[in-house]
Amino acid sequence: MSGGLHKDNAGAKLGMWLFLFTELLLFGGLFLLYAAYLARYPREFGAAGREMHLGFGTLNTVILITSSLLVAMAVTAIQRGARRMVLLLLGGTVLCAATFLFNKYLEWSAEIGNGIYPGSSRLTAGPPGESVFYSLYYLTVGLHGLHVLIGATLLTFVAVRVQRGTIHAGDYVLLENGALYWHLVDLIWIFIFPLYYLIL
Amino acid sequence: MNSAEKVHPPGNGGFWNDTGKTGITAWIFSTDHKRIGLLYFYSVLTFFLIAVVLGVLLRIELMAPGRTIMGPQTYNAVFTVHGVLMVFLFIIPGFQGSFGNLVMPIQIGARDVAFPRLNLFSWWLYMAGAAVIITSLFTGGGPPDTGWTFYVPFSERTGTNVSLAVFGVFIVGFSSIITGLNFVTTIHRLRAEGMTWGKLPLFVWSLYATAWVQILATPILGITLALIIAERFLGTGLFDPARGGDPLMYQHLFWIYSHPAVYIMILPGMGVISEIIPAFARKPIFGYKMIAFSSIAIAAAGSLVWGHHMFTSGMSDTAILVFSFLTFVVAIPSAIKVFNWVSTLYRGSISLEAPMLFALAFILLFSIGGLTGLILGAAATDIHVHDTQFVVGHFHYVIFGGAVFAFFGAMHYWLPKFYGRRYAEKPAVVAWVLMFVGFNITYFTMMVLGMKGMPRRYYDYLPEFAPLNLVSTIGSWILVSGLILMLVNLFRGLFKGEPIDRNPWGAATLEWTIPTPPPTENFEEEPVVTHGPYDFKKAGIT
Amino acid sequence: MTTGTSEQHIVSYGKLTAIWLALLALTALTVWVARHNVGIGHVWGSLAIAVIKGGLVIAFFMHMKYEGRLLRWLLFFALSVLAIFIGLTFFDVLYR
Numbered sequence: 076m077s078g079g080l081h082k083d084n085a086g087a088k089l090g091m092w093l094f095l096f097t098e099l100l101l102f103g104g105l106f107l108l109y110a111a112y113l114a115r116y117p118r119e120f121g122a123a124g125r126e127m128h129l130g131f132g133t134l135n136t137v138i139l140i141t142s143s144l145l146v147a148m149a150v151t152a153i154q155r156g157a158r159r160m161v162l163l164l165l166g167g168t169v170l171c172a173a174t175f176l177f178n179k180y181l182e183w184s185a186e187i188g189n190g191i192y193p194g195s196s197r198l199t200a201g202p203p204g205e206s207v208f209y210s211l212y213y214l215t216v217g218l219h220g221l222h223v224l225i226g227a228t229l230l231t232f233v234a235v236r237v238q239r240g241t242i243h244a245g246d247y248v249l250l251e252n253g254a255l256y257w258h259l260v261d262l263i264w265i266f267i268f269p270l271y272y273l274i275l
Numbered sequence: 276m277n278s279a280e281k282v283h284p285p286g287n288g289g290f291w292n293d294t295g296k297t298g299i300t301a302w303i304f305s306t307d308h309k310r311i312g313l314l315y316f317y318s319v320l321t322f323f324l325i326a327v328v329l330g331v332l333l334r335i336e337l338m339a340p341g342r343t344i345m346g347p348q349t350y351n352a353v354f355t356v357h358g359v360l361m362v363f364l365f366i367i368p369g370f371q372g373s374f375g376n377l378v379m380p381i382q383i384g385a386r387d388v389a390f391p392r393l394n395l396f397s398w399w400l401y402m403a404g405a406a407v408i409i410t411s412l413f414t415g416g417g418p419p420d421t422g423w424t425f426y427v428p429f430s431e432r433t434g435t436n437v438s439l440a441v442f443g444v445f446i447v448g449f450s451s452i453i454t455g456l457n458f459v460t461t462i463h464r465l466r467a468e469g470m471t472w473g474k475l476p477l478f479v480w481s482l483y484a485t486a487w488v489q490i491l492a493t494p495i496l497g498i499t500l501a502l503i504i505a506e507r508f509l510g511t512g513l514f515d516p517a518r519g520g521d522p523l524m525y526q527h528l529f530w531i532y533s534h535p536a537v538y539i540m541i542l543p544g545m546g547v548i549s550e551i552i553p554a555f556a557r558k559p560i561f562g563y564k565m566i567a568f569s570s571i572a573i574a575a576a577g578s579l580v581w582g583h584h585m586f587t588s589g590m591s592d593t594a595i596l597v598f599s600f601l602t603f604v605v606a607i608p609s610a611i612k613v614f615n616w617v618s619t620l621y622r623g624s625i626s627l628e629a630p631m632l633f634a635l636a637f638i639l640l641f642s643i644g645g646l647t648g649l650i651l652g653a654a655a656t657d658i659h660v661h662d663t664q665f666v667v668g669h670f671h672y673v674i675f676g677g678a679v680f681a682f683f684g685a686m687h688y689w690l691p692k693f694y695g696r697r698y699a700e701k702p703a704v705v706a707w708v709l710m711f712v713g714f715n716i717t718y719f720t721m722m723v724l725g726m727k728g729m730p731r732r733y734y735d736y737l738p739e740f741a742p743l744n745l746v747s748t749i750g751s752w753i754l755v756s757g758l759i760l761m762l763v764n765l766f767r768g769l770f771k772g773e774p775i776d777r778n779p780w781g782a783a784t785l786e787w788t789i790p791t792p793p794p795t796e797n798f799e800e801e802p803v804v805t806h807g808p809y810d811f812k813k814a815g816i817t
Numbered sequence: 818m819t820t821g822t823s824e825q826h827i828v829s830y831g832k833l834t835a836i837w838l839a840l841l842a843l844t845a846l847t848v849w850v851a852r853h854n855v856g857i858g859h860v861w862g863s864l865a866i867a868v869i870k871g872g873l874v875i876a877f878f879m880h881m882k883y884e885g886r887l888l889r890w891l892l893f894f895a896l897s898v899l900a901i902f903i904g905l906t907f908f909d910v911l912y913r
């Protein structure tokens with residue numbers, strides 16, 4: 076049981092999961108606020124939600140789900156020892172991440188162009204619940220975007236290690252943990268999507 | 276004490292000289308849990324001492340009505356910084372970082388924690404966060420003046436350097452999370468053969484429960500602090516009633532973390548006490564399972580009671596009822612512990628050495644703190660004493676009288692093991708008496724003042740409070756003189772004192788079976804555990 | 818050599834792709850429900866679908882289905898804690 080000589084992969088994975096719990100609770104604070112304010116301003120939230128760009132939201136959902144598939148396949152690939160395949164799949168994942176962020180950029184630009192951002196004169200003049208909705212939207216999605224960025228960086232780093240051969244069929248816990256992190260990013264988006272885009 | 280072979284100064288023997296590197300890099304880049312433990316120990320001790328000086332300044336200001344040594348703005352800054360340093364830089368990281376790191380791996384029969392490099396990273400993060408907090412005191416609008424709770428709306432409007440201070444606390448929180456997940460993984464994965472959950476020392480149990488609180492509650496603090504920064508810089512208005520926000524939501528989020536944080540502070544202290552008492556009563560601990568279980572129960576139930584900080588804030592009556600009830604529930608597992616400790620003492624052959632004295636002080640002071648907590652937890656009585664000096668007295672009883680006295684006990688109990696030398700007993704006892712007496716004079720008086728209606732967080736007060744305030748201030752001087760004596764005696768002993776052998780106290784946990792000071796790898800060969808942590812007979816101790 | 822329980826378990830490309838298709842279908846479903854079902858009640862509907870999607874990601878993409886009991890239990894525990902935090906806050910939010 077005691078470590079030191081051999082690597083404790085189950086331990087590494089346990090540690091990663093514990094870290095994912097902390098991420099869940101970090102976003103949990105924002106979801107808590109969302110729930111409390113939704114209870115107070117159901118109509119304003121509905122009105123604000125209707126103005127969101129459903130197209131961008133859906134597209135980004137599909138992109139993230141696909142990226143999750145790719146990274147999950149990367150784990151399968153490394154277990155089968157298919158290194159080139161792993162690299163391709165990881166490349167695909169990172170590409171998805173970049174597309175996601177680019178879409179986000181377009182979406183936010185459009186919204187900011189419409190005068191929707193925290194503290195904008197339009198929101199300050201509008202009903203109180205609306206400003207709360209958009210503030211939460213920017214904060215939650217912004218924090219999520221940050222995680223997309225971190226996840227993509229992590230996976231790039233993992234890909235380099237795969238390329239160098241320090242991650243291989245016999246020892247790939249780093250890839251597994253990177254993949255776990257990426258799935259978490261997807262998981263959180265799965266909840267952001269209905270809460271912000273589909274609350275008509 | 277056979278000392279012939281053991282005349283070595285620290286830095287000579289065991290893990291002290293088992294390294295290729297020299298000088299400071301042998302410490303700040305070391306992944307040895309013992310070295311990281313000592314790094315943490317000296318870091319938190321430094322901030323503790325700075326904060327003690329601030330606390331004494333507060334008391335001096337309150338010595339007489341009107342301005343004594345500082346004006347209102349300075350006073351606000353000083354109690355804020357005192358609170359922030361004590362809470363976030365001393366007692367929350369303190370136990371886990373120092374004694375958790377020093378002894379937990381040895382107690383479970385491991386060579387190190389599960390992620391040694393992450394462990395070092397956690398200390399670095401802690402130091403980085405501390406540096407940011409210290410920077411915030413001298414830059415921008417000056418030291419924050421919000422109180423350690425950073426309540427909105429004031430924390431959003433004040434011109435002082437709240438954003439930077441909050442950012443520093445955020446980083447320290449991240450460090451705390453990392454320590455927590457490291458410890459949970461370590462306790463799950465690295466226990467030696469035979470070290471079943473039922474044989475785990477109670478200190479380890481308490482660290483385990485604490486680590487879970489760190490993992491699950493600290494992220495909420497992180498997001499709350501991030502929101503303050505967002506409110507200040509982006510104007511998100513989430514807590515601003517004018518724009519539909521609700522300041523009470525801030526209080527919810529803050530206390531969802533900060534009440535459980537009280538258990539991050541106190542649980543390891545309870546664990547220390549559960550180690551010291553059987554060792555000095557020379558009796559197996561009474562109710563091992565109940566104590567282990569109550570650690571978990573305290574951590575769990577303690578996460579459900581945060582609303583008791585908001586009874587007068589305008590929260591709904593239903594919530595007041597629920598949180599008041601739940602607060603009373605937490606008292607049960609705490610009381611279970613106290614009863615079990617006392618039962619352990621019953622008919623034990625008690626030796627009143629320094630660690631034991633601190634443990635006894637803990638039991639008494641923590642009980643007073645806990646019982647006064649019930650006065651605050653009952654909504655009706657809380658309305659009378661809310662935000663008065665009674666609250667200040669109460670939490671100093673819990674945190675200082677409880678957690679910090681346990682910390683002092685741990686210093687006397689474990690540090691000699693790692694230095695190979697010990698302090699002199701008599702001055703330690705004198706110091707203990709001074710601190711115990713000074714402590715009660717200081718804080719009991721503050722509780723009385725609070726009952727009479729003196730509010731907290733004011734540099735000035737009505738003339739009728741003057742005599743008791745003077746008493747309290749004099750008490751704080753006695754307290755600090757005891758503290759100084761204790762530290763001088765302890766450190767002199769550690770560096771120049773009498774050498775000790777493996778097991779000076781005759782305790783039965785694993786750390787006492789290895790050489791003093793422990794070698795780098797802790798155990799020459801992986802231990803096989805055959806008896807419980809307090810089974811003195813099977814451990815061959817009489 | 819690796820140690821541990823689940824490492825050896827290989828989830829085939831086919832199975833992963835099937836999960837992916839299910840996730841896409843659920844996404845389509847949730848959008849459809851939202852567009853054809855005005856009113857606040859469907860928040861619960863969307864959330865239910867999100868929970869199913871999340872469950873699929875956790876079980877198959879994140880291999881939770883093949884992990885030991887400990888991890889599953891801990892995940893349940895962590896999520897319960899979050900639910901309790903939100904739930905207890907609602908004693909204030911709902912009754913103020």
Ligand code: HEM
Pocket residue numbers: 327330331333334354355357358359361362365366421422423424667671674675679730731732733734751754755
């Ligand atoms: C010699 C030791 C100490 C002295 C003389 C002291 C004194 C004080 C005083 C007078 C106040 C109240 C100021 C006011 O509300 O008007 C205070 C507040 C506080 N103290 Fe201490 N204290 C000491 C040690 C500690 C320790 C060991 C801790 C925790 C580990 C601690 C934590 C706090 C906290 C959290 C506050 C609240 C700050 C706020 O209101 O924001 N203190 N202390």
Ligand SMILES: [Cu+2]
Pocket residue numbers: 533534537580581583584
């Ligand atoms: Cu509390």
